[in-house]
Structure formats: C-alpha cells, structure tokens
Amino acid sequence: MTLIILLGISFLSAIALAFAGDRKFAPEINIFGSLATFLAGIALAVQVYMQGPMLAGNNFFFVDAFNVYLAVLTSFVSMTTAIFSRRYMRREREHGRIGHWGMRFYHAMFQLFIFAMLLALLTNNLGILWIAMELATLSTVLLVSLYRTPTAIEAAWKYFILCGVGIAIALFGTVLLYFAAEQVLGEGGEALLWTNLNQVKDKLEPRVLSLSFVFLVVGYGTKVGLVPLHNWLPDAHSEGPTPISAVLSGLLLNIALYALVRCKVLVDGATGTHQAGYIMMGFGLLSILVAAFSLLRQKDIKRMFAYSSIEHMGIATFAFGLGGPIATFGALLHMLVHSLTKSAIFFTVGHASQMHGTQEMDKIRGLIRGNPLVGWGLIFGVIAIVGMPPFGIFTSEFLILTATIKDVPLLTPLLLIGLGVAFAALFRRVQPMIAGEIPPNQQFLKVAHVPVILHMVLVLIIGLYMPNFLAEWFSTAVGLLK
Amino acid sequence: MEKCWQEKGNYHTCYSGAINTNRHKIKMEFSPIILSSLSLLSLLFAAIVVPLVISSQRLLIAISFSLTAVASLLAVAAGCWVVGSGLINKLILPLGLPNLPFHLRLDPLSGFFLTVIGLLGFFVSIYSIGYVKGFLGKRSVTPLVIFYSLFMASMFLVVLADDAFFFLISWEVMALASYFLVMFEDEKTENRRAAFLYLVVAHVGAIAILLSFGVMAGLATGFETFNGYTFDAMREAKFSSGWATVAFFLAFFGFAAKAGVVPLHVWLPEAHPVAPSNVSALMSGVMLKTAIYGIIRITFDLIHVFPWWWGAIVLFLGLISTVMGVLYALMQHDLKRLLAYHSVENIGIILIGIGLAMIFTSFNLPILAALALIAGLYHTLNHAMFKGLLFMGAGAVLHATKERNMEEMGGLIHKMPWTAALFLIGCISISALPPFNGFVSEWLTFQAFLLTPALPNALLNLLIPLGAALLALAAALAAACFVKAYGVTFLGHWRGHHNPPSAPPFMKGGKGGVEVDWFMRIGMILPAIACLGLGVFPTFFIQWMDIIPEQLLGSKIAASAGAFGWMWLTPVSHERASYSGFIVFLGILSVVAVVYLLLHTRRTAVRRAPIWDCGFGKLTNRMQYTATSFSMPIRRIFGFLFNIKEQVRITPPVPPFNKGGGGGLHYHLRVRDRFWNLFYQPVADASFWVSRQFGRLQQGRIHIYLVYSFITIIVLLVFLR
Amino acid sequence: MTTSLAAQINSVLAALILLTAFGLLVQRRIYGLLHLFAWQGLFLSISTALVGYAAGSHHLYISSILTLALKVILLPYILHALIVRLQIRKEIEAVVNVPTTMLIGIALVIFSYHLTAPIMELSTLVTRSTLAVALATVMLGLLMMITRRHAVTQIIGFLALENGLFFAATSATYGMPLVVELGVALDILIAAFVFGIFFFQIRTTFESLDVNQMAKLKEED
C-alpha cells in the first residue's frame, strides 16, 4: 500500500502540476508533493526495516535492502531539489529565461521524472525497469532543452539520441535475458521477475547471459555515463536548468547503476565467473581516468561537476565490479553520499551562476564574501566530493581503495592517479571562485538555505557516524549482491 | 580493574581501560585518556559552540584562544601522565562505521607527541590572543578561530587514533583545517596558490597512507570484517617482506609529503609563510611532527620487523632534506620562508635519528637504536619549541612592520627589545649551539652516528660517517643562516626602501618602539624558557621519555644516560661521551659575570660615536650588508644546487647628471627550487597533455559518439566469445 | 498452417526485414526512407502475428496490432506530417559512401550470425534462427544512425533499431510479457512526440535539420 502511495503521489503531482501551470502556488505543490513522496518513502523504509524484503502487487514490486535506501534517497533529494528550485526557477522566470509554458512543463516533468525513477527502483520486472528508465530519459530530455538556446538543444538532442540508442541496446540485453530465462522458468511474465530469476540464476545459460550482459552494460552504462559512452552527460548536465542537473547527477545515474548491478547479479550467478565484474571494473577505471583528466580543462562550472559525476560513477562501478563485502559496501555507500553531495554542489553552483549571470568559472569570484552559504557550501561540497573526511565520500572511497589494494593491487596506481588528478583539478578551479573580493558582476541573491545545509549535514553525519539501520541495509544488500 | 599483560617485546604494561568493550564491566575512571578527551571536547566547544554564541569578535578571540590554551594544557597533562607512568589507555567511541568504531589509544609514544603538540599549542594560543587582534577591523576572525581549534583537535586526534579509518579522518581534517588557515587571507594570490599546492600534496600523500593501511589491513585480516582496520590487528599480523615494503614506502611517501621531506617539500615554503604567524608556528612546530609520529608508529609499532635498507633510505632522505633545506633557507630573504625551509632541515635531522634507529634495530642493536630514536624524538620536541618561538617572533615582526622581506628591515632590536631577545634565543637553539636545546638533540644524533662502527656491515660503516659530516655541514650552515636572519632583521639600521629610517613604518609610535603586547610576549617567553630548560636539563626529559624506546624497541638508555648524575648526559657511558648543558650554561654565565664585575669595579667610560666610514662620509643605510649579499659566498659555492637567475641591469646616465639622471644599477636575483622543475612541472605538464588527449574524445559530433557505442559493443562481443 | 510452414514464412519475413534494413541504410530520398520503414514495420507486424499463431500465445496478436498501428501507420504519418510542415529537402546524402556502408552492413550480418549461432542451438523455438537477423537489424539501425547526418534519418534509424529489438523479442522468445510490450509501445509513442518537438526546436534554432551543425559542445580546442 505504501508503495502505491509512494508512486501515486508523484504521478498525481505530475498531473496536478501540468494543470497548475505557472500559477503562484505551483512550486509549493511541487514541494508538497515531493515531501509527501519522501514521507511515503520513509514509511516504506520503516516497513522494510521492520519486516524485511517484501513483494507486492502480484510480485510486480519488490523492495529489499538494496533498493529501499535508493528509493528513500531519491524521494529525499527530489524533495530538497524541489525546495531549491522554488527560488531558483522563480529567478529564472523573472529573468525571462523561461516562459510560463516552460514552468508548467518543468514542474510536471520533474514529478514525472521522480515517478519514473521510483518505478525503476521498485519494480520487480526487468522489462518494467527498462520502460521506467526510458521514461526517465524522455521526461528529462525536454527539460534539458528548456532554455531553447542552441547549445541547450544540441545537448538535449545528444542526450536523447545517445541515451535512446543506449537504452534500446539495453532492451536487447533484456530480451536475451528473457530468452535465457524462458528456458528455465517457462513462458510468460514470471520469467522477467528479478526475484524469480535470482532464484534460478545458476541454472541460466551462461553464454546467453554473458552475451546479454554486453548489451546491458553498454545500454545502462550509457545512462550511468561510463566512458566511452559518457559523451552526452557533460552536455546535458551543463545546459539544463540546475535543479535538473542536480537530479540527473544525483539520482538518474544511480538508478542506471542500480539497474546494471541488478543484472550483474544474475549474470554472475549464471556464469559463475567474474567476467561481468571485470567488464565493470574496466569501464569504471576508464571512467575515473578520463573524467579526472577531463576535469582539468573545464571552464564551465556545471560541466566540470558533470565530469566529476562521471568519475564518481566510475568509482562506484569499479567497486561493484570488484565485488567482495568491503568493496560492495563501499559502492553502496558511495552511491548514497555521492548523490547527496553532488546535488548539494549543484544547488550552490546554481546560485553561484545566478549571482554572476554566467556559468564560466573565470567570472565567478568572491563567493564566500558575496554569500557565505554559497561559498562555504561550495567549498565543503567540493571537499566532500573529492573524498576528504570527515564527509561520507571519504568513508566509501576508503573502503573501496583498501579493498582494491587487497584484491587488485596493480590497479591502485591508476586509481591513485585518477583521484589525485581529479582532486587537483577541482580545487584548482573552485578555490579562486570562493576566495577573494566580490567582483563587480556579482549580484545579491536570495538563496535556498535548507537544501544545501541539509545535504551537507547528512553527508557529514554519515562520514562520522553511520547509523545502524543504514549499515544493516548495506550489509544485507552486500549479501544480496554476492 | 587493572590487569597486566604481555605487550610486544616482553614488556609489561598495565591496562586501565577507560571504557572497555572487551570486558563485561564498563567503568569510567579518571585516566589520561579521559583527560585528553576533555581537552578534545573543549577544543570542539571552542570550534563549534563559541563562535555561534559570541558575536563580539574581540571577545571571541579572548575566549576561544583561552579555551584552546586550557585544552592544550589538559593534553600536556594527559601526555605527561601517560609517558611518565607507561600506561596504555584505550577508548572506543561509538562513532564511525558500525563495525568499525573510532578507536583511541594513548600510549607513551602518542603521549609524547600529545605533550609536544599541547605544549606548543598552549604557547601559541596565548600568543594568538594578542596576535589575532591585529586582524580586527580588517576581516572576520571567526574562520580563523574555528579552524584553529579544529586544527588543534585534529592534531591531537591523529596521535590518539588507533585504527586506520579514524587516523585518516583526523589526518585529513588536520590538512583541511590548516588549508583554510593558510587561505585565511584569501584575497592574496600567493595565499591561494600556496594553499592549493599544500592541499594537493597533502591529499595525494593521504591517499598513499590510505593505500598503505589498505595493504596492512588487507593482509592482516583478509577483509571479511572491518576488524582489520584497527592498529591492533595490524600489530598482530605477519607481513610478507614484499608487502611490508610496499606498505612502508607508501606510508613513508605519504608522511614524507606531509613532513616536507625533500623532494616532497615544495609546498612547505609556500604554505607556511603565508599563513597567519600563529598558524605557521603550529604548522611548522607541530603539524609536521604528526608525520614523524606516523612514521614511527608504522615502522616500529605496526610493522616492527624490517630490513636495514629501509632505514638507510630514511637516513638518506633525512640527510638530503637536512642539507637542501638549510641551503635553500640560506637563499631566502623572506623571514618566514626562511624559517619554513628550516623546518625541512629539522625534519631531516629528526629523520636521521629515526633512520639510524631503524638501521640499529634491524641489526638487533636495541640500545643503540634507543639512543638514535631518543635523539630523533628529542629533536622533535626541541624543534617544536624553537620553531614555534621563531615563527611567533617572525609574527611579532610582521605584526609591527607589516613586512616579511628581511631586506626591508633592520635595527629592530632597538624598537622591539623583547622580541629581539626572544628571537635570538630561538636562533641560538635552532643553530644547535650549546647550552640551548637544539644542540642536545643534534649532539645525541652525532653520538648515534659515531656508534655506527658497531654495525656488522662494511658498506654502512664507510658511508654513514659521511652522513655525519653532512649533518655537521647543515648545522654550521644553519648557524650562518641565522646570523643572517637575525643580523639583517634585528641588527644594523633600518634598511627599508620606502621609509627613511627616521620614521620607520611601525604601527604604534611612542616610547618603547613597537613592541608587541604582553600576550604575545608571554607566548614567546614560555617557549624560550623551554628551549633553555630542555638544553640545560636534558637528563630529566630523556629519562621521562625513555619509556618510548623501551616499549617500541625493548631497550632504553636511561640507565646509562643519567648514570653520572642529573647534570651529565652520558648516552652510552661516560667514557664514551658526555655533555653537561647545565655546566656549560653556568660556566659561561659565571665567567661572563665575573669578568663583567671585574671590569666594572671602577667607573668605566663608554663613549658613543658614529661608525667608522673610512673617511667616505656619506654612508647610508642602503650600504649595509643585505641578506642577499650575506649569502653570496655560499650561493657561489653551492650554486649548482639551485636554479639561479642573476641579472645586472645598468641604466646609462642621462643628462642632466646632477639631478637624478645618474643612471642606475639594478641587481636582480632569483633563486628557485630546482625540485620544482625536476619533479613537479613535468607532472603538471604531463597531466595537461593527457587531459588534452582525452579532450579529443569529446569532439562534439554525435556520430562520433555513436561510433564509440558501436565499437564498444563490437569489442566487448569479440572479447566475450 | 503447420508450425514448420509458419517458421518458413517467418524466415522469409526475416529476410525481408533484413532487406528493408539494408534498404534504409542506402536510401537517399526521405520519402523512400519512410516507405521502407513502413514496410519494415509491416513485415514485423505480420511476423509477430504469425509467431503468435504458431506458438499459440495470443497476446502476440495485440503486439502485432500495436506494431501495425504504431510503426506502419502512426509513426510514418507523424514523420510525413513533420517533413511537410518543416519543409525538409527531399534529397539527403549519406556520410560514408554506399558501397562501403553496404560492406560494413554485410560484415555486421555475418558477425551477428557468428555471435548468435551458439545460442540459437539452445533454443527449442521454431523461430530461433531469426535471432541473428534481429541482432543484425539492430546493428544496421545503429550503423544508419552513425552514417546519416540528418535529424529525421537519425530518428528513422533509431526506430529501425527498435524494430530489430521487437523482432528479437517476438521471434526469438515468442514475445515479452504483455505489460512490457505495452510499456515499450507507450515509450515509443512518447519518444515520437519528443522528437517531433525536437524537430521544431532544431528547425527554428538552426535553420536546418543537419545534426552536424550541433557540434558546439566539445572538449577539443
């Protein structure tokens, strides 16, 4: 029941917002809907925590430790993003960057996007998972081109085509999976249910599954932003409105990785080898390195953080590929803290670029003096994102790195290079932005305090004190993903 | 509640658990670790609560720094207690990961470092009350207060942490807090550049340390649980020699980056000078020491079995740092930068002690190893005192003159008599001159060097004495450097360019010149007294800290070191070598006094006269020897070690010659760190090159991107078959 | 109609789908492309119905009708309408020349066969041999997207690629579960609206639908 409410709220809010349009209370509806979704998410989490994994809706939905935390995370970040976007989008509207149709569209699609992601997370059916992923793409494509500038349209087009193709390839992988499952589970809807597949995964034909994994990894990997399938990501993140960048970076990538990992479990079970893991490690490592070095040459602030997202998805993918209790634990944690941190960064980045009327980093200066929350928020966000304690990303990177050096010590120098370069690149750019005197082009801005503070405090708490329930979820999830 | 158990190296220690999870009974009792926790709590209070509650900046300074001073004293008390009693205290905080709570452990080694950090922290905190007032009205001091307290707390935590996770958290928080402190005056480009460089080096080093812990934890437990991350598990683990080597050198790299060991030192002379001086004092005085702590902890405690060549490498790098540090220091004319390079030198000296201790340990000569280790540790303590003092003195000068360039100073001894006298004590101490403390530790290091003929290795027998010569060279160069620093800054006439000496740009005029206030003075007087005390009564302190080698190496030197009474320091035996700082001090003092009295029995006339100008008659203050000219002979001799660019530009005279058209002679000298071009520039260039290459991947056309997907599928399919 | 006859007819249809895929790859005229695409959809629809009949899984009839409605009627109609509204030139050119493209296409077919051959042995379905064709169609669709520089052709390539997926789903596995099929159809419908909007946006912003104009966002200097 909670499940239906959870999904229903966002869907209904989408419809309501489509009608509300550009009215004054639309942002409040948006916030309220997201808040309700979040509360439902918490209720679901409590339920799962109390009762353990649950199947619902005629086996259509499945909630276990792995996806429930992502569901709560998704609803939480969407709530804070909604809060953030109230002020942010109002400002954009005032400055005439979007019209009233744009606002209507923005609000409706935002909720639809949340709905799609929650559906992708909670469904038990791999086919529905695919559909939800596609829906998530389609609902955000037009948001990326919301500003109608040539570059925005270009970015959206690339996003649309590349992710469309990618996701289509993933469907082929799903078909192959079904093809193999059919042999064991028989025809019909049962053969695409993850819970069923998971039970018989060792009976599935390994060759088909490894073939299907290729398509799945390329397909969902495109969505995750793995190099060399990542090219849409920096464009889409830098050209869309900042709230969308925040949820794209913070949530959508996670969902895609979630889908990939769900499939990997099956493939690993069937093949009995570590092949899928190696593929993911390869992609992960390549992503870390390419993204880290690309960070060095960024001039656009949102684009830079988009590359940082690629890097972090690379780390998580690498860790999932590495496997083992510590690395998997680290990867799960990494998904959580990265999404919290990255969305917080995008919030501050959004305000910073609004203050200066540009996304060019060379023109953004003196943030701490101009607006302490934005300045300190940005620098602490970056400190967190580069993996420095006491923030949560350090914890996950600590676990992942130590696991790496134990299992594949020869790869650690590459990781070290990647992390070091990414660190230097980010700091090199961010430091001048926060420091110094207020430049003449800076304007005063009313900013949304709550989202940034909330996110950073959470990341800090996770870094210093991980609550027991979270660790239990992770440990259970580690067991599931073995 | 106390139970003795067998610690490594058959040494009995008594365990008094503060909160002991291993035991059924949980009991709080007053113990050193509780004391240090109190200290931490008050620091956190100063960092978090005080700035929120107090809005007046002036009051904030007073309250926060008083709190940090109290906290430092508590830490000193805890440290002294634990070193004095040899207790090993543990505490587990219910934070961190569920299966990996934060472990704290206070043993004599950490207690010693706690004392060092706390002691200087105490002095600097007092000093800061006066110093930070200088920023009032110019900028908000709240960040300084917050990060200062955090910085202190994290340094304490680094030496207290007993698991890899918590250690790294403290370690990185320490780096971050100091990063923000370096950035404090963030509108200056050099501050930002230095802070950036500092943080990058620190973070790369931290990753290396992390990897080292990864090696040790992975090998200790195989990672089925989180328990492997505790230092206890690492202590118990047996490492294969290959992995132990990897772990050690990763950790050494990381710690060396923090300590500023050549060639990883480049950040240090950038970051330390630009930070506020109280922070520079802490960074140079004690933050670098946490890296020393890390090296000792990893080497002697966690790995504890190692081949001699590790020690040889540590020794070698220590020597290189010592000599390069002092040579580069000699070339500086920025007072704080000069001091920063001297930190490189002194870290080198400490590493020499540690390296020798490692060599002795690996050849199973524990008594000699104990001597070498004590030498290193004692220098750690000494360096904290005199470098703190010197940076505070430099801060006082900066406070008064708003100038860091020595070439623009001079004659300050008349304007700031207190600062001048205290700075002189620092100079003497750091130049390793008796009877002050720097000499004692260098002398012990020399003694350790002189004992190397006992090593059963012919190569080491021949090579290590040359190291002693290098150390002697460094010590003498350090003396030269401080003659220069002191002479140019405090002696002679004011040589400032823009201000005639009649009206130097001092902050406050009036009687007594521009001397700093009493908080700053006390902050400097105390370490000066410590410098003298440590130099004159070394036996007390060495006996006190003798527990550390006893626990780490299973041997101590106190039996011999103090055998001849407290006045004489006899590290091995009195036939071998002996030194009495007390008698040296007393002897010189009494002779001076006697001679002075003898010569002043009758009224003696002293006539003041202008200096002899050889009949030239037009001496100006610009004709004094400058810092640059002072170091010229040494620059010429060791020129090959520097990246020197020397230019003399002559402007021809233009008529009319009588008024300002006399032409000019401009001398321009730039001495750069060679290591920058050798190691860092290539790395940066390579990174940008790779980055450019990777940039080509993203070349804009969607077809190309589709081709990537296409090729990826094909390649994966081909490989999977 | 026996099962084997159905299988034979299905094979013929597979061959036709492959042929249309090649046709799409080399067709220069935009209306020609539309026709070919509609034909491909039709073959797909018939094939789906046939498989549904042969396998007795009746939900495939629904997918067949869906395919017919979407891919043979609706999508070509929308595209046609768009082309008219946007006044797109009728002639378009391929990036890579035709013989090379054909050769690459043939290589892809061989590769697909090589790849799927071991898998096909595992299946007991009569229509299993069509899996290679399905994969080849997917690959050819991708190839088409790579070689063409017009937004509309790229979309047609994308849709052809999806046809291949559908074909794989129906012929290799006797269809995915119905709810999935419906969902996929819905997604394609939404996608159609999205690219429709896009065409307008691109057209108004860039004056033409040549995607090569859209290469501003890049890392190269």
Added chain:
Amino acid sequence: MKTYPLITEILQIVAVLILAPIFIGWIRMVKCWLQGRTSAGLFQPLRDIIKLFYKEVVLAENASWIFRFTPYLVFGVSVLAAAIIPILSTDLSLALTADAIVLVALFAIARFFTALAGMDIGTAFGGMGSSREMMIASLSEPAMLMAIFTVSLVAQSTSLAQIALVIGHGPFILRPSLAFALLAFVLIAIAENGRIPVDNPATHLELTMIHEAMILEYSGRHLALIEWASMMKLFLFASLGIVAFFPWGIGEGSLKDIPIAFVLLIAKLFIAGIVLVLIETGLAKMRIFRVPEFLGSAFLFATLGMLSYFILE
C-alpha cells in the same frame, strides 16, 4: 668532591689565560726571526691586552646590547673551553662537561655572537666579515667532525680525556688514520683561527679581512677581551691537537704529574708555534673563493683517515 681535580682545573685555567698571549708572542717572535725583523718580545701581546683594558670604550651609535655582550661571551666560552680540554691533566673536575663535539659547538657559539656583533653596527665591513666567517665555518665544521670521528674510532670515544688516555697509554702504533686526521686538523685549525693562508690576522686591508672585519668597531676592554679570547682559541686548538695526537705526558691523577706535564706542554707548544710559523711563512694568503678548496682537502684528508681506519687497521 676530590680536591685534586679542582686544583688542576684552576691551575690549568690560569695557565691557559697567561700562556695564550705568550704563545702568540712566541709565534710572532719566530715569524720576525724568519722574516729578519726584530721582535717585540714574548710578552708584547700580554702588554697589549693590559693596555687595552685601560682604554676608553668607543661604541658605535647604533650598537645594541649584543655588541656589548659579545666580548664577554666570547671570553667566557674560551675560558670554559680551557677548563674542559685536558691540557695539564686528564682528571679535571669539568672534563665531563663536554666532549670533542661539544667543544666544537662551544667555539661555534662564540663565532655566532661575533658574527652577530659584526652585523650589529650596520657597516658593510661587519656584514662582509660575518658572511665570510660563517661560510668558512660551515665548511670547516664537517671536516672537523670527520677528523674527530677518525680519532674517536681509534679511541672508541669522543671524550677528550678518554682520547688522551687511550692514545697516550696504548701501545705506540703508527696509524695512517691518525696521520690523515692530524693533517686535516692542522688545516682546520688554520682556517678556524684565521691564520694565513685563509685569513691574515695582521692586516686591515678591506677586502682580505675576515675576522678583523667583524671586530673592527671594537675598542677598549671589549677589544681586549676579544683579542684575548682569540689568542686563547689558537692556544686551545694547539692543545687540542696535542691531546688528540701527542698526548704523552699529560697528567693523570696526582699533583706530581703536573710539573712534568707543564714542561712537556711548553715544549710541545714551542714546536707547534714553529710549525705554524713555517706554514704561514711558506704560504700566501688565498682568495676567499679558494678557501672551499682548502677546506675541501681538509675534509678529504679526514675522510681518508676514516677510510684507512676501516680498510687498513
């Protein structure tokens, strides 16, 4: 406390205080003879010092307390060193205060303050002298340490008394290591005491001065103390050489030895003075940038001494 060491201690300090100017007088005398001049007599340096004590002190206007304090300190350090080196007897009450390394450091502190005093008045001369002095010192110290190292290898100790005992009482062996060390020591002693060819104590020519440049502004009792101290320094270096290389005859624990030790000391110093004069007369003053080579060879000899200990002995 035993009385004997205390008595010898006092005797020795007094002896050094008086003998040091006389030793300089002897050197000057020999030098005059060699140059065919008439000498001013053995006691002229002593007379000079006494004369200076009665002179008025003229201080530069800018001189600070450091300038005034330095002479006392330098003198104090020299007296302390005189109390430590076992010149007359190895059993001195202060012998344990310092070993060879501390002794080097004691001279270093005197030099440190002299250099500061040179900087204090703010003339170019003072600065130049300080700069050069510190440069030379920094090069001579490693060489000095290597020489000490070699000797301490033989004696198994850096304690001066112990060195004298071991070398004086052991069987007489011709040790190449000690020969090298002695050679190095002589070179270092020349450099440290500002003798030709490193420095010329007799000149006030601007560009060749080192030690003199630093103390140029001193006068009266300050100058007297400094001069006296530097005389003692030379004397102490000579005694140090005697202790380390020719310790035969140094007293050991009874007052009876003292007269013999005293006589032998005079004899040894007699020879040392002649040797020094021969070196000084035979060589010409070097350019300042040749000094590194000079001290480099001292270092080389000392190192060779150490190597030959390990290789040959």
